[in-house]
Every structure is written in C-alpha cells, then in structure tokens.
Amino acid sequence: MNVKHLVFIVNKFSRNGGSIISKLERVMPLFECTYDVHITRYPKHATELSESLVKERKQDSIIVAVGGDGTLNEVLTGLLNADSKPLTPLAYIPIGSGNDFARSLQLSFNLKESIHKIINTTSSTYLDVLIGESNSGNIVAVNSIGVGLDGMVINSLEKNKNKQRIGKFSYLASVISAYFSQKTFSLEILTDKGTYTYKQSLLAVCTNNTFFGGGIPIHPNALSTDGMVDLVIAEKVSFFELLTILFSILTNQKHLQHKKLHSYRTAFCNLTITPSQYGQHDGELISQKVDQLSVKTIKHPFFI
Template identity: 30%
Template sequence: MEVHFIINPYAGNGQGIKRWRQFEQQLAIPYQSHLTKYEGHTLLLANELAGRATKENPVCLIAIGGDGTIHEVLNGAIHFKNVYLGAVSAGSGNDFARGYQAFKTSKQVEQFINTVKSSSHDCGVVKQGGTTKYFINNFGVGFDALVARIANRSSLKRSLNKWKLGKLSYPYYVIHALFTYKPFKLTISCEGKIKQYQNVWFVTASNQPYFGGGMKLSPNSITSDGQFELTVVSNLSKWKLLFLFGTVFLGKHTLLKEVEQFAATYAQLMFEEPVMAHADGETQKLVTGQNKIQITVQKKAWNLAK
C-alpha cells in the first residue's frame, strides 16, 4: 500500500506544518509527503495520487489540515477505487474529527497499515450552474455560509489559531454578521413535494452532526445511512437567532418551531436572489441566474482509514 500525507502548511495558522513535523519524527513506515502550495493544489494532488491505486496496490491519502483540506482530498479522490482517506486534525474547526474519526498519533497510522481497518461512508453531491461538488460534512446556503466566509478571512481567527482557539471566531462573527444579513425566500422540491419558505436565515444539508467548530446542527445525521438531513431556519428574529446558536452546541435548537429538519436522498433548492453558499466551510457566492441547486447523496462513496 502506498501512503501519502497531503499537508496544508497554512491550516490553523501554521498548525498544519507543526502537526506534520510531529508525525514525521515518529513514523516508522514507508510514506511520501506532499506540501500544498496554492488554493486547489490539494485537489490536484489527491486526484493524481488516487489515480495510482490498484487492487494489488491500494493508496491511502492522509490529509493534515482542517475541514477544507479533507474536503479537497475527497473531491480529488472520489472517482477512484482502492483508495482510503484519513485525516490528522490541524485546522480551527475540525468538525471532520467529530463526525468521523481522525488519526491522533503516528502509531494509529501504522496500525491501519498493518490491519487495513476501514469503514465506508456517504458523501453529498451538489450540482449547480453546470458544476458538481462533493461534501463530506455539510453544505449550507445563507447566513452560515456568510459567517464562514467572514471568519475564514478574519485576522481574529488567525490570532485565535495561534492558541488553538480558532473555533471561537465563529460565534463572534455570528454576532458581527447578524445586523447586516438579509433573509431570503426559498423553495425546496423534495421527495415529490414542494415547500416554500419566507425569511430564511439558512438551509443546510448535513451528512454528519457537526458544523461551525462543534455546533451540533444535525443531531440525527449518520454518515452511512444513505441520506442527508436538511435543516431550514426561517421566520425568527435576530435575537432569537442568537438564542438558537446558543442552544445548537447541545442540539436543542431542533425544539424551536422556526427550525425544520427532515431527511432526504434528493432535494432541489431554488432562490430568487443571489446568496452565499459553502461546502465543508469552503465558500462561494451564487450569482443571479444560478438559482437552482440539486443535492443528492452518493452511498458509501469513500473509505475511511481507521
């Protein structure tokens, strides 16, 4: 088996390279390491390395970075067989490690190589504007995407990352964005039914419970059940939204009448205005004319190295 470490040296304000140095000193197995050098490089590396995999010579790709790093590895490797994906958490939010399982020590990596113990998991598939993307944790549209974009670009997050407290920037920027954000109208076509929502703050498709650095947004999500959970938050005041984010760490927000949550295997989201979207925390702005998003699930699409 080929073992490749894909390291994002900039993750967690330098935590990526620090974590790699720790692993590098202790590894006692053959491996190759690859430092990412620019945005999108992780995806290209994963695609190239996964393409080497055969039944006789499988490939294990271990991402060292945050949720965005493992997101790119998944998107690069998703179409190849005989590939195992793993992660070493070195970002600010690290929700992947909460919903799945990440390597904490080099000994755990060596144990995997000896046993090849793994589990198969679903991924979400998003089609929009002629493009297809895959998500491993969650895909969101609206307020949560805007907060993720602001937080990812903030100097505060970089400063907190130095103390391994980067996840605290998310609640701060929830308040920061609260007073400028404009809720939107949303139509969801799902399982043969059409639902319309007014004053929507955000809609999120989840493949696992956590997002935003430990918020338990979708408590019932299971990573291998062949479906995702949609969470729609609408028609509530700004102050009640703050209360929602205060309860979401415990998963109690689902008791609010303004929060609707249901499972699906297919959903089409339709908007009237440009909105912000994110996949595993990686953000993009959906422009006018690209107002339809299709979300499906690809069952047991990838193998987690354990």
C-alpha cells in the same frame, strides 16, 4: 488490505500545519511503513495532488489527507475527479481549525494514534459524501453544504483572514455579527417527501454529519452512514430568538424543536434560492452566489 506505504498530502497552512512535517519525521520511524509527503502550496493544490497520485498509487498504499475539513474536501474531490475503479480509499489526520468531520466520527487528534489506526485498518468503511450541483458548478462536501447565513459567515471570515482561528465560540460570534447583515430570501424546496416553500429564510444547510462551524452540532442526529441528506432550514427570527437558539445549541441541542427551525431527512433535495446567496461547503466559500442547488449522497471508502 495490508498497508505498507502512506502518501501524506499536508496543508502546511492549516492551524498546526507548520510543525506537522517534523512531527511526521519523528513518529513514522516507529512504524514498519514507508511514506511520502506532498505539501500543498496554493488553494486547490490538494485536489491536483490527489488526482495525480491516484494514477501512481500501489495497492498496498493509502492516501492520507493531513489538515482541516477544507483539506479533506480538496483531497476527496481529487479522488472523485480521478474516477478510479474501484474507488480509492482515503484516510485522514485532523490538524486544522474546524475538524468537524473528525469530531462527528470521534477520530483521534493524536498523530501517533491516527497513524497506528490507519496502518492497522484492514478494510474500508463506506461513508456518505454530499454531492451538490449548483449554478456555480459541482460541489463536494463531507460535512455540509449551506446557503444564507452560514455562507455570509464564511465570506466574512475569508475577507478578514480569520478562518485559521475559527472554533465553536468564534463561529457563533460571527453568526451574531452576520445576522445584522443577512437579508431574508425565498426558498423553494423539492425533496422525496414533497415540496416546501419558505418566504423569509435565513439559512438552508444540507448536513451529512453532526457538526459544522468548528464544533456546532447543527443536526445532532445526522449520520454519515444512512444514505440520507439532513436539511435544516432557519426562518427569520428576532435577535432574542437567535440568542435563544444559539444557547440551546450550546447546552441541550434541542434547537431543532424551535418553531422557526425545520429539518427534513431526504434522499435528495433541490433548492431554488431567491435572490442568490453566499454559500459554503465544508467551511469553504462557494465560488459565486448560489440560486440553484441540488444535493444527494454517494458512498466513498475511508480508512478511519
């Protein structure tokens, strides 16, 4: 595919979104490629934009999400909603706060380098996307879908409007704070390997990439190309055990060897959560507390 036109969907509310328009105006004349810029103006606007732009897209153009993981998620959701055949490829320029998708795939954070790579990519790379079904509706994620402690963290960050400042260390500090509020819950799990029950759970997260929470390697061996869901369960731990686990995450990434952490690689997982818990997908709060969650993967084309 010879890319001749880029369609940017820009989240101007992301960490560096305020200056990205002027940067695009300076950089794009360096390339023999035309472009349009569409700016998001309210939550979920990127989904509306991408869904409508698919219908207008020409074969030599690429839709480019410009923002953080949340923006990428919204744009991808719009493409999936459009249900185009063949599937519409998606490119991404990371300028947000978390950028876990870019970090996991080692994408460039330099605007000029990112655009050069997109324009000179000749074919799509098919990556796994997490598709969830829950009592709150359908869920899409490029990185993770989780309930419990991580949902509590995102709920707290959204209430305090601190998400734009999120990073690895600030997220871990939020985990420590949320630990004292998070009550344990019962978890019944069905996978292609069998059924499992945990009576005192703190966290259940389905991962598709190594990182979540702004650079935390929640599952160092997770891959977005293997067609599998990597499920991580955390049982109730003491505060000292929590600190030990967090230290391991930051240093040797051997935290999954801890006796209170469990991981499963599975083609799908069905979770029953009692009582219902806050949930998150790609760092965005799920609209209502979750008590039922089913997750699998599908393939989607990316220009990366």
